[in-house]
Amino acid sequence: MTVNGVGVAFSVNGVAHRLEVGPGETLLHTLRERLRLTGTKEGCVEGECGACTVLVDDKPVDSCIFITAALEGRRVRTVEGLSGDGALGPLQQAFIDYGSTQCGFCTPGFLMTLTALLEENPSPSPSEVRQALDGNICRCTGYRQIIEAVASGIENGGRP
Ligand code: FES
Ligand code: FES
The missing domain is CATH 3.10.20.30 (Beta-grasp domain)
Structure with a gap:
């Protein structure tokens, strides 16, 4: 075009x-x-x-x-x-495992914000995660599952 x-x-x-x-x-x-x-x-x-x-x-x-x-x-x-060879990335998989995506409309934005956070800070505290997500709105999950998914990524080496 x-x-x-x-x-x-x-x-x-x-x-x-x-x-x-x-x-x-x-x-x-x-x-x-x-x-x-x-x-x-x-x-x-x-x-x-x-x-x-x-x-x-x-x-x-x-x-x-x-x-x-x-x-x-x-x-x-x-x-x-974020995915490669048809496989979900670790953070995407964690979102599924922890019920961090419901309608899913907000999910790509959350994944990208959190990818940037984890690349810069592999072990963010829950308050640092909440602060990073200040500009991302989710109407479905209540955010708790999203923060749990990030914590699971930290346990697995901190890489998104
Ligand atoms: S669509 Fe861009 S911030 Fe809402
Ligand atoms: S999962 Fe529906 S808006 Fe976040």
Whole structure:
């Protein structure tokens, strides 16, 4: 697809892309509508709910308010990048084992925020986990199961 705009080169889950993007195109739109990576969810589209969280250069961002034109040379990771060879990543599996996902709409955003946290701090305290999740909203789980899943990952070596 061609858009009258600027060319931007970046990677998503290790795959290089070069796209022409308009000045207001969001990363959420780029991922879902142009790259067909629909694991990243569209919630509030106002930077409030965290459903759209992805990692840019290892930091969580709300992709609904992140402008794709600012991605030149940067690395994006999405929930699709957490699994490999058809197998779930350890944190994804822990979410299933601990009942940390119910409707599942918020789950990709939580997984990406927690991936960043665990890469930076392999043994976060429960309060550090809660603080990291400040921008992620879940209407179903009550958060307890999510924090338990993170704790199980810590027991298994602290890697997401
Ligand atoms: S959809 Fe991006 S923060 Fe809610
Ligand atoms: S599992 Fe439904 S919003 Fe979190």
